[in-house]
Amino acid sequence: MAGNKEYKGGELFTQQEYKYGKFEARMKMAAASGTVSSMFLYQNGSEIADGRPWVEVDIEVLGKQPNSFQSNIITGKAGAQITSENFHDVNPAADQDFHTYAIEWTPNYVRWTVDGVEVRKTVGGQVSNLTGTQGLRFNLWSSTNESWVDPFDPSKLPLYQFINWVKVYEYKPGQGDNGSDFNLLWTDDFDSFNNSRWAKADWTFDGNRVDLSPSNIFIKDGMLILALTRGEAQGFYGNVPQDSEIFQQSSNSNNPGMSSSSQGQNNNPGQSSSSQSQNQNNYQDPYNNTNPNNGQNQSGYVNDPNGTNNGEPAAIRPARVFKDSPKIRGTVNAKGARVSETNRAHYQVDFNY
DSSP: OOOOOSEEEEEEEESSOBSSEEEEEEEEOOOOTTEEEEEEEEOTTTTOOSSOBOOEEEEEEETTOTTEEEEEEEEEETTEEEEOOEEEEOSSOTTTSOEEEEEEEOSSEEEEEETTEEEEEEESGGGGGOOSOBEEEEEEEEBSOHHHHOOOOGGGOOEEEEEEEEEEEEEOTTTSGGGSSEEEEEEEOOSSOOTTTEEEOOOOOTTBSEEEOGGGEEEETTEEEEEEEEGGGOSOOSOOOOOHHHHHHHTTSSSTTSOOGGGTOOSOTTSOSSTTSOOGGGOOOTTOOSOTTTOOOOTTOOOOSOOBOTTSOOEEEOOOOOOSOHHHHOOBOTTOOBOOGGGGGGGOOOOOO
């Protein structure tokens, strides 16, 4: 379970895991120094240090560098993860506008696209070690590894990651939609929260400055929102930003300025479409933020001097052992299930790669 850390983030994950497929989301990411705003595939239990494989594929916007995102494949095993980070330009910056991000995972390759344009394709190599199944996850948190994300600046809080819609496709070689290899399984436009499809994290992990809190995941106006806040100020303050893609579609309708209902917008924009959402009329922004739409100050970002590594594994990196007392957070697996005292040691793995 989550503990008593000063800051709170959020993580959303699918109840189901998938063997291959295409995973697509329309998002406006959060960005400030020291933060990570992400979409990723992850095999539950990868963090258990008992020799089982680590299976993960990432899209991560590091707040220090919002005009790009980091792609990554993580294999190996807990305590000896093998990574292959690359950076890819995003224009406009990931925190300035919505983009459509996608990961295609097949037996032979992993492919990343932004707005339909391929930015990386890894064939073979680590891909053959992505065994079993993976679930789709999104999270917003702050790493304590300053060499990776730069120092954390709490004055930039609150921060928000906005997800307009998510699509998941099954892998059907040559039998998919329009002759492709992928067949659409489901779309979520976030008119409401689907408890049978999604779950919310209520834990933390070593190297994470924040507790992951269900109270920092909510739906408003057809948008799923992840928040990074101070502990006493969880929630969403401000207006949901307009997705320019949806605005262009709706401007051709009889109701200009309103989002298309097919894209998951709520017909009552003043109210939340989920019991997890906040009623904006009853709140005063405790941060006194002058830019309530996203709570972000775009100055002071540091450019990452490392460009790419051509998709090859960067390193085998040992994991640190948890040093927090169990009374603060408890010992849980990746989905928050409590671990018995006799098995605790197998779960004490650093997620910081």
